[in-house]
Amino acid sequence: MNREILETRRQVVSAVIRAYPGGREGAAGLLGLTLKQFDNHAYENNGHRPLDDSQIIQLEAVTKTTYLAEYICQQYAGFYVPMPAAELLDNIELHQRGLRTSSKRGLVDQYIAKALDDGEISSAEKREILALHAKHLSERHGQVLATITLHSRVKP
Template sequence: MEDAVLKTRREVVSAIICSYPGGRECAAARIGLALKKFDNHAYENNNSRPLTDAQLFQLEQESGTQHLPTYVAAMYGGLFVPVPDPETMDNVEMYTLSVQVAAKRGTVDQEIAKALADGCITELEAEHILNAHNLHMAARHAEVLASIDLYRNKSGAIQ
């Protein structure tokens, strides 16, 4: 599953680097490290300290991923819900969010159907179902927040 919640920080770092435009070389240059030093920090080789959260945030901002906050939220049993900027929201954006939510719900249903094909759900299948469900719930929550922000009474008048 492409949006799977990653299980370790090392997997998160690897996913961020793999999704960065231009790969390791460009990611290293972006945060101002030589490639060998970057690799040592990224993969914690030669007793190097890991890349900082700020460095990972910087890379994720440019790659458009959210692996680190999703990983941290999952550690606490929660969901990461990116809140859309109300200044950039319009009806077209709302429709796009709605379609994305529907697609994620469809993924949950597909995972359940696939798991039930043999009549029982294994631990791995349950993990896939719950991961898809978490992604669906996060997308739905973001959609609800965006709806409230977009259509909120901005005049301050009580109705």
């Protein structure tokens, strides 16, 4: 699996910057910082305070990523579940969510099988299995919430 496991807040910031259209320059512009100011905060250079959560959230709104939320949830041994937007739900979307859920479960099972090829699961393999498992559970929970939202009598 080539999905990066982000273990530090600094890795989260770097991933968001890599995903940002226009990179560091574009991100600095959005936050109203010069490139030098942005770099000092993003990379905590020269004793500067890091970017705060609201700044990272602003950047993630553009990139449509959820690295910060996923990282914070991971710190509490949880996982991030994006809430389904009621106005975008229909039975086709529910079917697609079901396919994504099945696919993610399959990735977990495939990785476990691969990890067991040598008879044991290493600490790196354990981290990857748990990361894949969290993605599967998140997708499944989102699927359940979407089903409830679409078929509830009272719409939120």
